[in-house]
Every structure is written in structure tokens, then in C-alpha cells.
Amino acid sequence: MLEVCERVADRALEHEQVEAYGVQSWRANVSARRGAVESVSSTETSGIGVRVVSGSRLGFASTSDLSPDGLRQVLADARDNARYGTPDDRNTLPDDGVRDPQPGPEPARTSVREKLELALEIDRLADKLDPDVRLTAASYWDQVAEVSIASSRGTRAAYRSGTAEAHIAAMVDRDDGVVTSFGYAAGVTLADVSADEVATTAVTRAVQQARPGRAATGPTRLVLEPLVAAELLDVIGRALCGDEVGRGRSVYAGETRAGLAAPDVELVDDPASAPPGWRRPVDDEGVATGRTVLVADGTIRSLLHSTSTAREAGTGSTGNAGRNGHRALPAVRPGVLTLDAAVTPTAALLNAADDAVLVRELVGLHTGVDPVTGRIEVDLIGMWLRGGEPTDSVRDTSLSCTFAELLCAVRATGDDRRLYPMSGIIGGATLLLDGLELTGAT
Amino acid sequence: MAGYGAQVLSEGDISAVLGEALRTGAEWSDLYVERRSTTSVRVSNGAVEQIGSGLDVGAGVRVVRGDLTAYACTDLLSRDALLDAARAAAAALDGTGSAEVRDLTRRGGPATAAAQPDAAQVERAAKVDLALRCEAAARAEPGGVSSVSVSYTDAHVALLMAGSSGFVSEDNRVRTRLMCRAVARADGLVQRANDDIAGTWGLELFREHTPEDLGRRVAARAVRLLDSDPPPTGEMPVILAKGGAGVFFHEACGHGLEADTLVLGESVFAGRAGQRVGSPLLTGVDDPTLAGGYGSYAFDDEGTPSTPTPLLDQGVLVGDLTDLRSADALHRPGSNGHGRRQSYAHLPQPRMSNSFISPGADDPAAILADTRSGLFCEGLGGGEVDPATGEFSFRVTEAYLVENGELTRRIRGAHLTGRCLETLSLVDAVGTDFASSQALCGKAGQSVPVTYGAPTLRARMRVGGG
Structure with a gap:
């Protein structure tokens, strides 16, 4: 694919910048239910996206047609589109792109048989744990992708990535309705995904959630499970991206105040904290990735930037250009984002959290956590904790706060950090929060 | 064959591919071929920031035996690649x-x-102009607009679908959408609003709904929300204004009637066909044949002709939404044409298209006057639902406190939660008015365009936020 990209980039005219971004990906999705395979799906796709900067006007075109005619046409379309763009000095390709492609090791590929065995194992284990619990299909899906980037400014970059995920949901019937929960695990390859963890988490949680429940009201100590912590950090991370801030679509636009987080909370984007396959050597315009401290001592230290947003902000790219495949222009997104605070062994953290609410799911996450207003309006699904153990379920309880109130409430993180594929790779560890106000149904 | 399919595959090619797929014991096989060309424009703060075009072609072959489905796809449309x-x-x-x-x-x-004119044949300059006009109108709105972003997209999709049961269907879909987002700031408060114009039309979509109207409407809402209060919390009567109530029907009812969840008992509506599941004031339908609807199509993505499907008749559950697999599992004679997919790289699943609650008999003004205290929701944003439990959650984009039958304080940041069956049964007024809106609806990793519409209605719900 790099060769294809080079052929396009090398056709740049004088006074014109051309970049070709190619992706080849292999995806598979399997599911099993009640001991039998339910579905098997495999997809192999490839395509190329071409950026043309002509006199500071930007044009873009993409195609899945990689024939010589297709490549000629996509470049012509990108040039033609550039005629309609507004001249803007931010429109430029990086001149500091990597020139020696080191794509890294290819994530291990697995056979359809291995994928099916994992899904069947999740289904079998979950069913064995509690035959009275109803189960959805056990699903497993993975993707391996190879990205290549070549530009007329000399960039020659490539990386390989992989993602493997598995899920099952469990349902418990009660007199007043159904209670559901789920198990989920993710990693770079199938070997990173534990069937036992997915099955046990789904069934154990569903059974616990079916216990009698009560609402929580007033200031309450909260313990967020790692996935919940990661989901919130994912949205906060989006608000720290230079493109959203530059367009005024972030609560952090123009924000210079202190007190945005507890003093010992650090938000850090650092690819080195992820394993190969999630640790990309370059971003999606070929700029080397690196460590960026976003929030420390309660203030914003830096934003995440691509070449374009960095130019607008008068700084350098942080290597955080990201694309949704070959059909999209680069935006800004986290590479590997984590929240660091005082680390406590998770077991000790849970033991100390007496009369606290353990949050396992957020209802309304996609509409109720807003990077523009910086508000969090969600309902909580979880358990009351007594002596570190879940007792009653939490019902009809809402959390309403700002990003700053949430980050200022952080007291400690557990030592159980996991990484999840979201808008970037997002880290989540058990998170202890104090002082947030909950509203329970009356 | 006369359309796109004939250009890339002969009838012999199609039969050969379907036959090859049957060789290992499948009961049936089908083929989905897609060619998608797109245009996109993004305008922000008076500048054309992005303009792009795209071409994607691909095909997928599915085999089915009993409960097992297998699918493979390719982005090469040669006979050999499809085989x-x-x-x-x-x-x-x-x-x-x-x-x-x-x-x-x-x-x-x-x-x-x-579509007249077909968006694919229109000069890009005309599309850029639409986005610029919308953005300029929004930015000109007084009162604190700090940022405006407008995106124009169109897609022209040519499809061929064929099955070993002996059919070929072809469909051509043109979808156009103009979306405006505005942010307003004052005294440290940030509020946002967004809305769109969308449908299965070309640029004639903008004859009735002008880009300027869209821009002004969105910006004015963002500005209005700067002068607003946090919501009251707790359970109370909630009036959903016309249009926004469609989101409620889509989430609280529609998703639970997508038949894949019914087959497996993963919906609160499973086993309730013919039973009363809501207020007798509620009658609802899903209609993919609606002219110009954002979710409209002539054939679904399995090649089944589209048809309106009644879902609720005076509160009684009378229908559901099937694709081929779920129809078979429910022992129906065939799909009712709701098998949809995001692209050739995805398997079809039962989905809504254009879903509506029919207008009722109550004067909308009387519904308000009759409400002693509660919340009037002018618009609902996105929402989500767990079909198994029926628990839903919606974001309210703009609301007003109702006191003694009148709108008083403007409210921001409210969200509504509840359980489908309970809330459907609590609907106690349905207006004579009607409006609709459109969105991309997500399910199991796939997004498809949909429309939803409803009259004004009132029910008790739980209000949160603040």
C-alpha cells in the first residue's frame, strides 16, 4: 500500500502538496449462542484518501478503486475539490513527517476456528455459571489494519494495528422486570481476551444487580469501575483536542484557570504506555507520536494537536492526528490517554470505600456527557459497597456535575488500569471519587 | 436488468455466485452489491474548511443454514472476486x-x-453555497453566538440485491443532509444547539426548508439557552412538543419492536403481540415508503419491497419490524422489508425507517393549559434504550417549566428517563398537531438514516439533570 501512496504523492505539481493515506484492513465478527455458532462474518477492504493543498486551499477525495485509473481519478477529484476551499494558512501538510517507515510487528492473525472457539467458550462458561440467567449471543470481533502514508513533502510512514474485543450480556428476570448486565474485554489480539473474564463479569453482575435496590441521594462516595472511568475520560479527552478547542466547541476553549482537577491528577497522552499494536509510532499524517501532559496541578498544560491545529495555536504537532479510515480527513484524537493520581491497591481502595456506590454502567453516556458544555448528566447502574463487598443494587440514581467537579473529586486510582479502544486508546482504572452529589428518585 | 447491477454483473454471474455459496449445504444465499458516491462540505466561521468526495464499491455474499449465518465481502466486483x-x-x-x-x-x-435534481449531478459550488448561507445566517444571529459549524453531505447509492430464492432487486437512493451546530457563550456559561434538514431528495430539499432558516433556528436556540435555569428533578408530567415526541416513540417503542430482539426474548415487547402495551391514545407505524423521508427506500437491504408496517393500534401491539432471518424465526411468510445495513461490509439487521405516532384528538394548547405543573420539552436530542429492560434515557435540548398551565422559566440540561411499557401506558394526551425530524440511528455498530415524527403528547416521566 505504501507504494500505491507514493505513486499518488509523487504526482504533485509545483506549488502543490499531495498526501496519500492508504488503509488495508481485515475484520472478522463471530457469535455463538446456546452452544452453536450463530454468525461468521469476514471483511477485507482497502482504500486511499488523498489530500491536496493548492495555494493554501484544501481538497480531499477518497476511493476504494486502486486501479491506475482509479488513482488518477481520486487525485483529480481532490484537486478539483480544492478549488472550492477557502485559502487558509492552517492548510499544510507536515514537513516533519517520518521518512523511514517502521510499521512495527504485525499483530498475530487468528483463524476463524480460533475466533469461534473463543465465542463458544464464553457462551459455555456463562451458561455454566448460572443456568437461570438468560444470555445474549457471545460475540467476538477483531480487526488488523495496515496504514501507509506518503506525501510530496517527504513523509513515508506506516503502522500496523490490531484490536480484539468480546462481549456477552446476561439477563435476570424479576417480578418487576428484567435486569441486564454485560461482560466485555478488549486487547490487541485474541490472546489478550479472556473468555472467563467476559462470562464471569456478565453473569456475576447481572445476578448482583437483580438484588433489591435503593436510590442514592446527596454527597456520596463513588467508586467507578475501570470501563466507566475510561468512558468518561474518553469524552474529557475529546474536549482537550485542538480542533474542538479551536472551533470553540470545547468547554476548555480559552480556559486558563486553575482548579480544573485535583492537584495530584494528571491527564497524560503517551503511546509508550500501550503494547505494540496500540502503540503507534506515527499519527495519521505521519508525524512521530510522543508524550504530552494535558492536565497537571489543576490546570491545562497542553492540548492535543495535529499539524493544522498546532499551526493555528502557534505550537507544534503533538502527533495526535487521527482518521476514521481512508474516507476521512485527519481530526485530532487521543493516542493513549490515561488519568494518573495516587495509586492504591484496588482491593484496599474498595475496602476503604464503605457505604459507597460502585458504578458499573452509565445510562445516557452518549447524550448526557457533553464536551462542549462540560456537563455530565447520567443515570448510574451499580451496587452499594459495604466492607468492600457489593450488597444492594443502586436504583433510580442520577449524577449531575461538571468535568471540573468530577476531576476535582478524584481521591485515588486503583492498580488495575486497563486500556480500551475508544476514540483513541483510553486507560481506565478503578477510581475513587469523594463529594459528588447524587439525586435519587423520590 | 437495467440499472447499476447490469453494468457490473450479468445474470449468469449472479447465479454463479449464489450457486457457489450453496455448495456446502446452505439453505439459501444472497448477494448485496453497492456503489456509493459522496460529497461533503464543512463550513465554519465563514470559511470552507473541508470539501471532499468519495467513491466506494463493494459486495457481500451471505449463506444461511438453520440458525447459522456466514458472510464475506470484497471491494472488488469481478466475477472471480465475488466467487x-x-x-x-x-x-x-x-x-x-x-x-x-x-x-x-x-x-x-x-x-x-x-431526486430532482440529482445531487450527484449538481455543481459543487451550489452545495458549498448552501452551507455558506446557512453558516452566515447562524453567525448573524445576535446574542452571543461564539462558534458555528455547518456540514453538507450527500450520497448517491446504487444497489443490487439478489437471492437464491430467485429474485433480483435494484434500488437507487439519493440522500442529502445539511446540519448546523452553534455554540453560544456568556458569563462563563456555554450552550449548544444543533439541527438539520435531511431527506431522500436532491437539492429540491431546500426549496421548502431554506438553509438560512436552519441557521437562524439553531443559533437562536443556543442563545436562548444562555438565559435558562437547571431543571426541577423527580417524576412529573412531561409534555413532549410535536416532533420531539417522535424520538420518544423511536426509542421507547421502535427499538424494542425490531424483531431480532423479539425472537430471542431480549425485548420487553416479546410475547405481547395483540396485547395492550400502551395508552389507547397511541397509534404508530413505520413507513419506509414515505416520499422524501430520510429513512425511505424502495427495497430494503435484502431486496424486499418496502411497505408500511403498523406497530401500535390504539395502544395494542399489532406489528413488528422484520428482516429475512427474524421473519423466518418468527414463522412469518416473509420479511416486511426492514432489513437494513450501513454498507456492504455489514450484515443486515431489523431496523426502523420512518417511524411515527399518529396525531390524536387533543388541542395542543389545551394540553398545556390542562397541566398544573411539569416540564414542556420543546425538543429532544439523542436518546438510548435497553430493549431488554425497556429503560430509556433522552437528552432534552430545550424545555420550559409549566406552572398553572403556562410556560414560565426556560430550562437547560434536563434529561428524561423511564421504562417503556410504564411510560407508554401513562400517555394521557395526544395532540392534533404533527412534526418530524431525522437522524442517524446506531445499533450494534451500524448507523442508518431514520425519520421520526409525532404530535404533542403528555406522560409522566422522571426528570433529571441540572
């Missing part, structure tokens, strides 16, 4: 084939209005 995809799908089965491909017959579908 390889057929073999890849068939490899998931381990039997020998006895089913055969029947003679292919071209299916007729409902007549759909052709």
Missing part, C-alpha cells in the same frame, strides 16, 4: 449442497420519487 467471497462464506458450513438457485426474476417495488 471467492462466496467460497469464503460457504467455508463456515461443512455440508454438501442440495439447494439450487432458482431462475432470477426482477422484483418490482413501490414507486419512489426521483
Whole structure:
């Protein structure tokens, strides 16, 4: 694919910048239910996206047609589109792109048989744990992708990535309705995904959630499970991206105040904290990735930037250009984002959290956590904790706060950090929060 | 065959691919071929920031035996590539084939209005102009607009679908959307608003709904929300204004009637066909044949002709939304044409298209006057629902406190939660008015365009936020 990209980039005219971004990906999705395979799906796709900067006007075109005619046409379309763009000095390709492609090791590929065995194992284990619990299909899906980037400014970059995920949901019937929960695990390859963890988490949680429940009201100590912590950090991370801030679509636009987080909370984007396959050597315009401290001592230290947003902000790219495949222009997104605070062994953290609410799911996450207003309006699904153990379920309880109130409430993180594929790779560890106000149904 | 399919595949090619897929014992096989060309424009703060175009072609072959489905796809449309995809799908089965491909017959579908003019044939300058006009109108709105972003997208999709049961269906879809987002700031408070104009039309979409109206409407809402209060919390009467109430129907009812969840008992509506599941004031339908609807199509993505499907009749559950697999599992004679997919890289699943609650008998003004205290929701944003539990959550984009039958304080940041069956039964007023809106609806990793509409209605719900 790099060769294809080079052929396009090398056709740049004088006074014109051309970049070709190619992706080849292999995806598979399997599911099993009640001991039998339910579905098997495999997809192999490839395509190329071409950026043309002509006199500071930007044009873009993409195609899945990689024939010589297709490549000629996509470049012509990108040039033609550039005629309609507004001249803007931010429109430029990086001149500091990597020139020696080191794509890294290819994530291990697995056979359809291995994928099916994992899904069947999740289904079998979950069913064995509690035959009275109803189960959805056990699903497993993975993707391996190879990205290549070549530009007329000399960039020659490539990386390989992989993602493997598995899920099952469990349902418990009660007199007043159904209670559901789920198990989920993710990693770079199938070997990173534990069937036992997915099955046990789904069934154990569903059974616990079916216990009698009560609402929580007033200031309450909260313990967020790692996935919940990661989901919130994912949205906060989006608000720290230079493109959203530059367009005024972030609560952090123009924000210079202190007190945005507890003093010992650090938000850090650092690819080195992820394993190969999630640790990309370059971003999606070929700029080397690196460590960026976003929030420390309660203030914003830096934003995440691509070449374009960095130019607008008068700084350098942080290597955080990201694309949704070959059909999209680069935006800004986290590479590997984590929240660091005082680390406590998770077991000790849970033991100390007496009369606290353990949050396992957020209802309304996609509409109720807003990077523009910086508000969090969600309902909580979880358990009351007594002596570190879940007792009653939490019902009809809402959390309403700002990003700053949430980050200022952080007291400690557990030592159980996991990484999840979201808008970037997002880290989540058990998170202890104090002082947030909950509203329970009356 | 006369359309796009004939340009890339002969009838012999199609039969050969479907036949190859049957070799390992599948009961039936089908083929989905797609060519998608797109244009996108993004305008922000007076500048054309992005303009792009795209071309994607691809095809997928599916085989089905009993409860097992296997699917493989390719972005090469040669006979050999499609035969390889057929073999890849068939490899998931381990039997020998006895089913055969029947003679292919071209299916007729409902007549759909052709986009005039077809967006694919319109000069890009005209599309850029639409976005610029919308953005300028929004930015000119007084009162604190700090940021405006407008995106224009169109897609022209040519489809061929064929099945070993002996059919070929072809569909051409033109979808156009203009979306405006505005942010307003004052005294440290940030509020945002967004809305769109969208449909299965070309640029004639903008004859009735002008880009300027869209821009002004969105910006004015963002500005209004700067002068607002946090919501009251707790359970109370909630009036959903016309249009926004469609989101409620879509989430609280529609998703739970997508038949894949019914088949497996993963919906609160499972086993309730013919029973009363809501207020007798509620009658609802899903109609993919609606002229210009954002979710409209002549054939669904399995080649089944589209048809309106009644869902609720005076509160009684009378229908659900099926694709081929779920219809078979429910022992129906066939799908009712709701198998949809995001692209050739995805398997179809039962989905809504254009879903509506029919207007009722109550004067909308009387509904308000009759409400002693509660919340009037002018608009609902996105929402989500767990079909198994029926628990839903919606974001309210703009609301007003109701006191003694009148709108008083403007409210921001409210969200509504509840349980479908309980809330549907608590609807106690349905207006004579009606409005609709449109969105991209997500399910199991796939997004498809939909429309939803409703009259003003009132029910008790739980209000949170602040």
C-alpha cells in the first residue's frame, strides 16, 4: 500500500502538496449462542484518501478503486475539490513527517476456528455459571489494519494495528422486570481476551444487580469501575483536542484557570504506555507520536494537536492526528490517554470505600456527557459497597456535575488500569471519587 | 436488468455466485452489491474548511443454514472476486449442497420519487453555497453566538440485491443532509444547539426548508439557552412538543419492536403481540415508503419491497419490524422489508425507517393549559434504550417549566428517563398537531438514516439533570 501512496504523492505539481493515506484492513465478527455458532462474518477492504493543498486551499477525495485509473481519478477529484476551499494558512501538510517507515510487528492473525472457539467458550462458561440467567449471543470481533502514508513533502510512514474485543450480556428476570448486565474485554489480539473474564463479569453482575435496590441521594462516595472511568475520560479527552478547542466547541476553549482537577491528577497522552499494536509510532499524517501532559496541578498544560491545529495555536504537532479510515480527513484524537493520581491497591481502595456506590454502567453516556458544555448528566447502574463487598443494587440514581467537579473529586486510582479502544486508546482504572452529589428518585 | 447491477454483473454471474455459496449445504444465499458516491462540505466561521468526495464499491455474499449465518465481502466486483467471497462464506458450513438457485426474476417495488435534481449531478459550488448561507445566517444571529459549524453531505447509492430464492432487486437512493451546530457563550456559561434538514431528495430539499432558516433556528436556540435555569428533578408530567415526541416513540417503542430482539426474548415487547402495551391514545407505524423521508427506500437491504408496517393500534401491539432471518424465526411468510445495513461490509439487521405516532384528538394548547405543573420539552436530542429492560434515557435540548398551565422559566440540561411499557401506558394526551425530524440511528455498530415524527403528547416521566 505504501507504494500505491507514493505513486499518488509523487504526482504533485509545483506549488502543490499531495498526501496519500492508504488503509488495508481485515475484520472478522463471530457469535455463538446456546452452544452453536450463530454468525461468521469476514471483511477485507482497502482504500486511499488523498489530500491536496493548492495555494493554501484544501481538497480531499477518497476511493476504494486502486486501479491506475482509479488513482488518477481520486487525485483529480481532490484537486478539483480544492478549488472550492477557502485559502487558509492552517492548510499544510507536515514537513516533519517520518521518512523511514517502521510499521512495527504485525499483530498475530487468528483463524476463524480460533475466533469461534473463543465465542463458544464464553457462551459455555456463562451458561455454566448460572443456568437461570438468560444470555445474549457471545460475540467476538477483531480487526488488523495496515496504514501507509506518503506525501510530496517527504513523509513515508506506516503502522500496523490490531484490536480484539468480546462481549456477552446476561439477563435476570424479576417480578418487576428484567435486569441486564454485560461482560466485555478488549486487547490487541485474541490472546489478550479472556473468555472467563467476559462470562464471569456478565453473569456475576447481572445476578448482583437483580438484588433489591435503593436510590442514592446527596454527597456520596463513588467508586467507578475501570470501563466507566475510561468512558468518561474518553469524552474529557475529546474536549482537550485542538480542533474542538479551536472551533470553540470545547468547554476548555480559552480556559486558563486553575482548579480544573485535583492537584495530584494528571491527564497524560503517551503511546509508550500501550503494547505494540496500540502503540503507534506515527499519527495519521505521519508525524512521530510522543508524550504530552494535558492536565497537571489543576490546570491545562497542553492540548492535543495535529499539524493544522498546532499551526493555528502557534505550537507544534503533538502527533495526535487521527482518521476514521481512508474516507476521512485527519481530526485530532487521543493516542493513549490515561488519568494518573495516587495509586492504591484496588482491593484496599474498595475496602476503604464503605457505604459507597460502585458504578458499573452509565445510562445516557452518549447524550448526557457533553464536551462542549462540560456537563455530565447520567443515570448510574451499580451496587452499594459495604466492607468492600457489593450488597444492594443502586436504583433510580442520577449524577449531575461538571468535568471540573468530577476531576476535582478524584481521591485515588486503583492498580488495575486497563486500556480500551475508544476514540483513541483510553486507560481506565478503578477510581475513587469523594463529594459528588447524587439525586435519587423520590 | 437495467440499472447499476447490469453494468457490473450479468445474470449468469449472479447465479454463479449464489450457486457457489450453496455448495456446502446452505439453505439459501444472497448477494448485496453497492456503489456509493459522496460529497461533503464543512463550513465554519465563514470559511470552507473541508470539501471532499468519495467513491466506494463493494459486495457481500451471505449463506444461511438453520440458525447459522456466514458472510464475506470484497471491494472488488469481478466475477472471480465475488466467487471467492462466496467460497469464503460457504467455508463456515461443512455440508454438501442440495439447494439450487432458482431462475432470477426482477422484483418490482413501490414507486419512489426521483431526486430532482440529482445531487450527484449538481455543481459543487451550489452545495458549498448552501452551507455558506446557512453558516452566515447562524453567525448573524445576535446574542452571543461564539462558534458555528455547518456540514453538507450527500450520497448517491446504487444497489443490487439478489437471492437464491430467485429474485433480483435494484434500488437507487439519493440522500442529502445539511446540519448546523452553534455554540453560544456568556458569563462563563456555554450552550449548544444543533439541527438539520435531511431527506431522500436532491437539492429540491431546500426549496421548502431554506438553509438560512436552519441557521437562524439553531443559533437562536443556543442563545436562548444562555438565559435558562437547571431543571426541577423527580417524576412529573412531561409534555413532549410535536416532533420531539417522535424520538420518544423511536426509542421507547421502535427499538424494542425490531424483531431480532423479539425472537430471542431480549425485548420487553416479546410475547405481547395483540396485547395492550400502551395508552389507547397511541397509534404508530413505520413507513419506509414515505416520499422524501430520510429513512425511505424502495427495497430494503435484502431486496424486499418496502411497505408500511403498523406497530401500535390504539395502544395494542399489532406489528413488528422484520428482516429475512427474524421473519423466518418468527414463522412469518416473509420479511416486511426492514432489513437494513450501513454498507456492504455489514450484515443486515431489523431496523426502523420512518417511524411515527399518529396525531390524536387533543388541542395542543389545551394540553398545556390542562397541566398544573411539569416540564414542556420543546425538543429532544439523542436518546438510548435497553430493549431488554425497556429503560430509556433522552437528552432534552430545550424545555420550559409549566406552572398553572403556562410556560414560565426556560430550562437547560434536563434529561428524561423511564421504562417503556410504564411510560407508554401513562400517555394521557395526544395532540392534533404533527412534526418530524431525522437522524442517524446506531445499533450494534451500524448507523442508518431514520425519520421520526409525532404530535404533542403528555406522560409522566422522571426528570433529571441540572
